[in-house]
Amino acid sequence: MVYLFTALYCEAQIFIRQFNLTKNLENIWFQEFYNETSNLRLTITGVGELAAAAAVSSTCSMHRPTPSDLLLNVGMCAHTAKKDGIFLCNQIIELATGKTFYPDLLYRHPFRESAIVTGMLPWNAGQDSGRFGVQAPFAADLLPSNTQTDERMIAAGALAGMLYDMEAAAIYQAGIHFFAPHQMIFLKVVSDNGNAAEVSKEQVTSLMQNYQDCIIDYLMQTAAITKEHSDHNNEMNEKDKQIVETFCTDLHCSKAMRDSMRQYIRYMALSGMDYIGMIRELYEKNLLPCKDKKEGKQRFEEFKRRLF
Amino acid sequence: MKNLKEDYFNPFFSHIYVEKSVRNHARTQNILAKFPSAQIIEIGHYKDVFCRSRQNIRLQHCAQKLILAARQGTLLYEGAPVCQRFGNEHFYYVSCAMNCIFDCAYCYLKGMYPSANIVVFVNLEDIFAEVERVLENHPLYLCVSYDTDLLALEPLIGFVQEWCAFAAKHAQLTIEIRTKCANKAFVQSIVPMPNVIYAYTISPQAVIDAFEHHTASLSDRLFCAAALMRAGCPVRLCFDPMIYLPGWKTHYSEMMNQVYRSIAVDQLLDVSIGTFRISQDYLKNMRKQAKDSAVIWFPFQKEDGYCHYPAPLMEEMESFLTAQIAEKIDREKIFRWNV
Numbered sequence: 295m296v297y298l299f300t301a302l303y304c305e306a307q308i309f310i311r312q313f314n315l316t317k318n319l320e321n322i323w324f325q326e327f328y329n330e331t332s333n334l335r336l337t338i339t340g341v342g343e344l345a346a347a348a349a350v351s352s353t354c355s356m357h358r359p360t361p362s363d364l365l366l367n368v369g370m371c372a373h374t375a376k377k378d379g380i381f382l383c384n385q386i387i388e389l390a391t392g393k394t395f396y397p398d399l400l401y402r403h404p405f406r407e408s409a410i411v412t413g414m415l416p417w418n419a420g421q422d423s424g425r426f427g428v429q430a431p432f433a434a435d436l437l438p439s440n441t442q443t444d445e446r447m448i449a450a451g452a453l454a455g456m457l458y459d460m461e462a463a464a465i466y467q468a469g470i471h472f473f474a475p476h477q478m479i480f481l482k483v484v485s486d487n488g489n490a491a492e493v494s495k496e497q498v499t500s501l502m503q504n505y506q507d508c509i510i511d512y513l514m515q516t517a518a519i520t521k522e523h524s525d526h527n528n529e530m531n532e533k534d535k536q537i538v539e540t541f542c543t544d545l546h547c548s549k550a551m552r553d554s555m556r557q558y559i560r561y562m563a564l565s566g567m568d569y570i571g572m573i574r575e576l577y578e579k580n581l582l583p584c585k586d587k588k589e590g591k592q593r594f595e596e597f598k599r600r601l602f
Numbered sequence: 603m604k605n606l607k608e609d610y611f612n613p614f615f616s617h618i619y620v621e622k623s624v625r626n627h628a629r630t631q632n633i634l635a636k637f638p639s640a641q642i643i644e645i646g647h648y649k650d651v652f653c654r655s656r657q658n659i660r661l662q663h664c665a666q667k668l669i670l671a672a673r674q675g676t677l678l679y680e681g682a683p684v685c686q687r688f689g690n691e692h693f694y695y696v697s698c699a700m701n702c703i704f705d706c707a708y709c710y711l712k713g714m715y716p717s718a719n720i721v722v723f724v725n726l727e728d729i730f731a732e733v734e735r736v737l738e739n740h741p742l743y744l745c746v747s748y749d750t751d752l753l754a755l756e757p758l759i760g761f762v763q764e765w766c767a768f769a770a771k772h773a774q775l776t777i778e779i780r781t782k783c784a785n786k787a788f789v790q791s792i793v794p795m796p797n798v799i800y801a802y803t804i805s806p807q808a809v810i811d812a813f814e815h816h817t818a819s820l821s822d823r824l825f826c827a828a829a830l831m832r833a834g835c836p837v838r839l840c841f842d843p844m845i846y847l848p849g850w851k852t853h854y855s856e857m858m859n860q861v862y863r864s865i866a867v868d869q870l871l872d873v874s875i876g877t878f879r880i881s882q883d884y885l886k887n888m889r890k891q892a893k894d895s896a897v898i899w900f901p902f903q904k905e906d907g908y909c910h911y912p913a914p915l916m917e918e919m920e921s922f923l924t925a926q927i928a929e930k931i932d933r934e935k936i937f938r939w940n941v
Contacts, residue, residue, distance in 0.1 A: 361658075384617065385643055396643075396651050398658075399617055400665040401610050407641055474656040519610055523661055557901040564896035565848065598901075602846075602915050 295363045296517050298336040299350060301461050304498040305369045308506045309336055321356075324349045333517070343390075343414060343464035350468035358472075362524035364517050365469045365478045368509060370485040370498055371410065371459040372417045377487060380505045381457055383480035385409035388463035395466040398476035401516055404508055409456050410482060412463035419488025457482050477520060481509060530563065534570055541573050544583030546590035558598060572600060611665040614703070615758075617641045619651045619669045619719075629724035629759070630670050636758055637668075647671070652700075652717045659891050662718035663705045673698065673723035677732040681745070684881075684908060686842065686874045686937050690743035690776070694736070698723050698761055699750035704782060705815040708845060708897045711749060713884025720750070722759055730768055733775065741774040747781060753800075754783035762788070769798050780840065782814060784822035786829075794834035799871060801838040802827045804861065806853035809845045813897050820857065824864035836871040841927075842939065843878035844919050845897060846911055851922060858926050867930040875927070876939030877919050879910040 300306040303325065309315060313334050315327035325338040335357060339349035350365075359365070373379070382405040386395040389411050399407070462480050469478050483501050485493045502509075530538070538559055542552050562569040576582045576593070584590040618640045624630050625644060634642065645651055648671035681693035700721040701711055712718070723729070736742055746752060746765050756762045762779055769777050780801040807820045818826075831837045839861070847853065861867065878897075880888075888898050902909035910916055920938055927936055 384641065394646065394650060396619075396645075396654065398662065399667075400612060400661055402612055409643075470655065474658050475654050476658055476661055515610070554901065557899075561896060561899050561901055564894060564899050567848075602912075 295333045295335060295357070295359065296513060297353060297357070297359060297363060297365045298334060298513075299339050299346065299353075299365070299367045299461075299465055300336070301339050301341050301346065301369050302495075302498065303338055304495040305502055306336055306338055307499055308502045308509075309334070312506070312510055323352055326353065339461060339465075342460050343388075343412060346461035347464040347468040350465050351471075354469070354472040359477075360524070361474070361477070362521045363473070363477065364513075364520050365465070365473045366481065366513060367462060367465045367479070368481045368502075369459065369461065369483070370490075370493070370501070371457045371482040372419075372486050372488050372490060373455070373457055373484040374487070375455045376484055378484050378501075379406060380481060380483050380508065381406050381408040381410075383408060383410045383457065383462060383482060386462045386466050386480065387411045388467075389413040393463070395463060395470075396475065397466065397478045397480060398474070400476050401519060403512055405481065405512075408482075410462050410480065411456055411458050413458065413460060416460065416490040417458040417488045418490070457484070458488075479512075479516065481512075530559075537570055537573060541582070544590075545594050546584055546587040547594070548587070551591070551594060555594065558601065562601065567601070572597070614666055615640055615668045616665065617643060617667045619643050619645045619648070619667060621645055621648055621669075621671045624670055624672050624724050627670075627672075627724045629726065633668075633670060633722065633724070633759055640668075645669075648721050652715070652719060652721055654717070657717045659712055659715075659718040666701075666703065667719040669719055669721040670724055671721055672725045673728065677729050678736060678744075684879055684939070685745075685748075686840075686876065686939055688743070688838075688872060688874070688937055692736075692740050693743050693745075695745040695748040696729055696733075697749045698726060698729055698746065699752060699755060699759070701749070702751045703754050704751055704817045706782075706817065707813040707815070707892065707895050708843065708878060708880075710880050710884050710888075712891060713880065713887040714749075720755075722755070722761075726761065726764055733768075734772070737772055737774050741776070743776045743778070745778045745780065747779045751781050751783055753779055753781040753785050753788065756785055756788055766793070766795060766798055770795055773797065778838070782817040782823065784818035784826045786822075786826060789826045789829045789833075792830060792833050792835060794830075796836060799836045799838055800827070800830050801840050803840045803842070804857065805841075805845065806850075806857040808847060808849075808853045812847065813845060820860060821864070824861060828865050831866065831869055838871050839865075839873045841923055842874045842876035844876065844923065845878055846900065846915065846919065850919065854919075854923055855926070858923070862930065867927070870931065870935065872935040872937060873927055873931065874937045874939070875920050875923050877911050877916045879908050879939070882907050882909050885909050 298309060310327050313329045313332040315329050315336055318326040318328055328335040337349050337353045339346040382403055384399055384407045387409060459482060466478060483505055485498060485501055542555055547555060559569055581593060584593055615637055618634065618637060620630060620642055622644050648669045651669055678694045678696055681687055681695055687693040701715060701718060733742065752762050765777055769775055776797045778799045778801050780803060782803045802823050804823060805814060810817060810820060827837050882904060885898065892898060903912045924936055924938060
């Protein structure tokens with residue numbers, strides 16, 4: 295399952311159309327759309343860190359992501375220098391705390407990479423120019439006074455061309471309770487240079503459409519890779535489980551012996567040994583069931599010795 | 603990335619995380635120059651990346667990142683009880699890099715560290731200063747390639763050469779460089795020194811194929827060991843860890859035959875023999891990450907916080923190999939862990 299989070303409906307439209315997502319009317323807290331066949335669940339978080347964290351937390355608590363799932367945050371952002379483009383975030387700096395988060399970038403991708411700063415307010419270059427100067431990087435100056443010097447330096451150094459949004463850091467922090475760092479992807483489309491108020495819904499929709507193909511291609515590929523790498527089901531089938539349980543019962547296994555037996559069976563299974571055949575052989579030779587615990591213990595030792 | 607058959611992982615060291623404090627360090631610059639296409643990401647402290655929670659070590663091994671940092675705090679560590687000290691009184695090891703480019707299924711590093719990414723501490727000069735401080739009090743036997751394979755990283759970081767140059771100036775210092783690689787270029791350019799020991803971990807080819815992913819073949823390791831011996835370097839063979847697999851006696855016998863064919867065994871500095879053992883905590887972490895790896899799901903025996911093969915098997919394996927080697931080399935040159 296891919297858990298997709300966007301701040302706005304107009305950022306979500308391309309996914310709703312492409313995947314024929316249906317609105318989940320049972321979710322009364324956030325707008326949620328899903329398609330079980332496409333394995334996609336989209337939540338519109340609303341704007342800002344608190345809203346985003348609440349939405350991730352709510353969705354993930356309800357649906358319980360697994361190691362084969364992905365979290366994808368897609369949305370608009372500002373850029374300190376560029377006017378357009380799509381970026382994969384390799385570093386997420388939370389402006390309020392100075393904390394930095396690093397999604398794991400394991401897979402090839404067609405995007406440019408960038409650090410992103412997440413703030414509580416929209417970055418407004420016009421208004422902020424008075425405070426920080428038109429050319430000045432903003433994050434280092436905005437960091438709280440108690441922030442470590444190193445963090446201030448990192449923020450300042452990284453800002454020569456940086457993205458700015460209002461959700462990524464919160465989504466990472468809420469998401470890490472449910473996903474590993476390699477399961478979280480942050481894709482941001484540049485909509486402005488610090489004049490977000492002038493960006494219309496239609497422009498956002500249009501920008502998302504411009505990048506629709508590459509976003510969806512990457513999403514599908516990464517979801518398939520993640521699923522492929524987590525599909526290691528080593529559980530025994532029910533029939534074999536039953537055989538092992540009967541075997542333990544017929545050996546009069548104590549709790550400790552049963553645990554030990556499970557370990558041996560697991561090793562044998564992973565090593566490709568025919569442990570079911572070995573157990574059946576004991577029955578065929580009428581060595582099982584054992585008459586008491588003492589005999590069971592002896593038989594168990596013989597069984598272990600056969601392994602080595 | 604059009605279909606899953608293509609190599610969809612990022613290339614090795616596609617991203618290099620660099621601590622701000624070492625951004626301008628000469629070794630950082632040298633290393634970065636070798637990766638002109640890498641994405642450089644400045645960080646505050648290596649642990650911000652290395653110690654993130656819930657990292658998937660298995661997947662990270664397919665797309666390892668490099669972290670360049672400064673080692674702070676403890677620089678030298680006393681050898682662990684499960685490590686062979688080869689009769690040396692002052693046995694220490696140093697961690698100038700963490701993690702390995704190889705991917706051995708049984709490696710304790712997978713249980714010890716929360717990440718598969720490689721950390722290289724570029725402030726080697728601080729470690730050298732600490733070693734010199736210790737040398738003022740007593741001689742030192744120092745393993746420099748324990749939490750990594752330094753020789754495998756040599757083309758990228760050049761630390762082995764630096765350690766050799768340092769050892770050349772300090773007769774009281776003996777260093778051991780343990781490896782599973784076959785760096786033939788390095789071997790051919792070697793200047794032998796009596797206090798630099800090259801220690802090759804030797805395993806049957808069947809074990810290498812099954813568990814020691816991306817490491818050099820047995821024949822390549824033996825080729826390099828033999829070349830170093832011919833050049834006059836002290837060489838140690840480590841049959842440690844011995845790994846159990848069905849038919850182990852045949853595999854280890856074949857391995858020994860190959861060793862005898864390739865190496866003048868009587869001229870080895872010494873050999874070590876030890877079956878696989880590991881801290882219980884590390885094993886627990888490894889099992890969480892690799893649910894389908896037979897080598898770490900072996901039903902081990904637990905003892906004093908460590909896991910090892912059942913005592914009779916451990917004894918049988920180590921005695922078997924010891925008896926074979928003892929035919930060719932003096933007993934006092936054979937160091938067994940389990941005695």
